[in-house]
Amino acid sequence: xxxxxxxxxxxxxxxxxxxxxxxxxxxxxxxxxxxxxxxxxxxxxxxxxxxxxxxxxxxxxxxxxxxxxxxxxxxxxxxxxxxxxxxxxxxxxxxxxxxxxxxxxxxxxxxxxxxxxxxxxxxxxxxxxxxxxxxxxxxxxxxxxxxxxxxxxxxxxxxxxxxxxxxxxxxxxxxxxxxxxxxxxxxxxxxxxxxxxxxxxxxxxxxxxxxxxxxxxxxxxxxxxxxxxx
Amino acid sequence: xxxxxxxxxxxxxxxxxxxxxxxxxxxxxxxxxxxxxxxxxxxxxxxxxxxxxxxxxxxxxxxxxxxxxxxxxxxxxxxxxxxxxxxxxxxxxxxxxxxxxxxxxxxxxxxxxxxxxxxxxxxxxxxxxxxxxxxxxxxxxxxxxxxxxxxxxxxxxxxxxxxxxxxxxxxxxxxxxxxxxxxxxxxxxxxxxxxxxxxxx
Numbered sequence: 486x487x488x489x490x491x492x493x494x495x496x497x498x499x500x501x502x503x504x505x506x507x508x509x510x511x512x513x514x515x516x517x518x519x520x521x522x523x524x525x526x527x528x529x530x531x532x533x534x535x536x537x538x539x540x541x542x543x544x545x546x547x548x549x550x551x552x553x554x555x556x557x558x559x560x561x562x563x564x565x566x567x568x569x570x571x572x573x574x575x576x577x578x579x580x581x582x583x584x585x586x587x588x589x590x591x592x593x594x595x596x597x598x599x600x601x602x603x604x605x606x607x608x609x610x611x612x613x614x615x616x617x618x619x620x621x622x623x624x625x626x627x628x629x630x631x632x633x634x635x636x637x638x639x640x641x642x643x644x645x646x647x648x649x650x651x652x653x654x655x656x657x658x659x660x661x662x663x664x665x666x667x668x669x670x671x672x673x674x675x676x677x678x679x680x681x682x683x684x685x686x687x688x689x690x691x692x693x694x695x696x697x698x699x700x701x702x703x704x705x706x707x708x709x710x711x712x713x714x715x
Numbered sequence: 716x717x718x719x720x721x722x723x724x725x726x727x728x729x730x731x732x733x734x735x736x737x738x739x740x741x742x743x744x745x746x747x748x749x750x751x752x753x754x755x756x757x758x759x760x761x762x763x764x765x766x767x768x769x770x771x772x773x774x775x776x777x778x779x780x781x782x783x784x785x786x787x788x789x790x791x792x793x794x795x796x797x798x799x800x801x802x803x804x805x806x807x808x809x810x811x812x813x814x815x816x817x818x819x820x821x822x823x824x825x826x827x828x829x830x831x832x833x834x835x836x837x838x839x840x841x842x843x844x845x846x847x848x849x850x851x852x853x854x855x856x857x858x859x860x861x862x863x864x865x866x867x868x869x870x871x872x873x874x875x876x877x878x879x880x881x882x883x884x885x886x887x888x889x890x891x892x893x894x895x896x897x898x899x900x901x902x903x904x905x906x907x908x909x910x911x912x913x914x915x916x
Contacts, residue, residue: 503841503842504838504839504841504842504845505838505842507837507841508833508834508837508838508841509834511833511837512830512833512834512837515830515833516826516827516830519775519779519826520826522779523779523782523783523786526783527783527786527787529786529787529789529790530790539790542809544810561789561790564790565792566790566792567792688790
């Protein structure tokens with residue numbers, strides 16, 4: 486008698502559990518299939534700073550030489566995912582330099598950058614990503630970045646006590662990307678400055694300085710660019 | 716518009732439309748045509764449950780397509796929309812096509828929402844006489860309402876805030892319609908369950 490009451494009570498408590506279990510399995514199975522299908526269907530290359538990976542996006546504000554404002558920039562809007570070297574050898578590559586206006590090495594690198602841009606500027610888009618590393622006496626501001634780029638007078642460069650107008654090289658007539666918040670450090674694997682990554686027109690990393698210790702960046706760039714007119 | 720996207724648009728639109736019309740008496744013969752003869756004489760609530768599942772399926776299909784386009788657009792272009800079309804203009808901006816205060820893509824968000832709604836609707840469809848069906852219907856209405864608000868926000872974003880606004884993305888409009896239809900269906904089903912007409916024709 487007691488067992489029968491308990492069995493009836495269990496039936497009431499367990500009312501229609503099968504419906505929810507079935508619905509749960511159907512929905513879980515369906516969503517698993519959908520997620521797998523979407524991920525496989527949109528076969529994106531892995532995103533990262535290593536060679537062969539899709540370069541992480543640079544999305545933010547840039548400053549151009551002589552401009553009064555910082556303007557929006559999106560690296561992926563500049564790349565062409567369908568680029569083919571044979572059919573379009575003249576498409577522009579990207580030379581992305583990570584730098585810090587308070588870094589002595591970046592200060593010295595300013596002149597070679599000028600020379601590289603004058604040599605390759607018609608085939609390569611130069612971008613300097615301005616960081617402010619967490620190092621004592623490194624505290625760059627937007628004004629300092631502009632002064633460094635334009636070689637204008639501001640007593641804040643190279644550790645905070647040097648006039649930006651005295652830096653080597655000419656004023657840099659390419660985009661300076663504002664990353665004083667260091668948002669690009671992790672995605673791009675930046676360990677120190679200056680640091681260079683060369684990106685193909687389709688956004689794929691072609692050369693990462695960290696993987697080519699001692700190699701001269703100008704030679705690397707020259708050897709990688711498709712030969713035009715051959 | 717690219718062929719595959721046009722087909723998806725047509726399929727999802729028809730499915731959502733079927734969901735919206737399932738309550739009407741004139742659709743009874745349609746259930747027989749679709750191989751669901753037992754629903755022809757079933758209570759309106761049972762047909763509406765199937766209609767709700769249909770609008771959820773249509774919304775899910777549209778959401779999947781939106782997410783695929785969004786994922787392709789990560790690299791700057793998509794093969795599923797012409798570069799000058801409304802859908803490319805609306806969905807190519809990654810930062811504008813995520814849920815506010817998070818980085819969840821709109822497409823993925825709606826897939827998850829329709830999954831939950833699908834579970835609720837399917838549970839009741841499989842066991843319409845369950846004593847707690849009203850609770851599930853109430854949850855469906857609430858979740859459908861939240862999802863509809865987000866879909867409205869997405870539409871406003873496309874009309875006013877993306878770079879090439881106003882950008883009219885047809886598949887996103889179907890997604891919004893699927894959300895509205897699903898929410899309304901849950902609302903009507905809840906009303907039917909509450910006023911005692913759940914089992915009447």
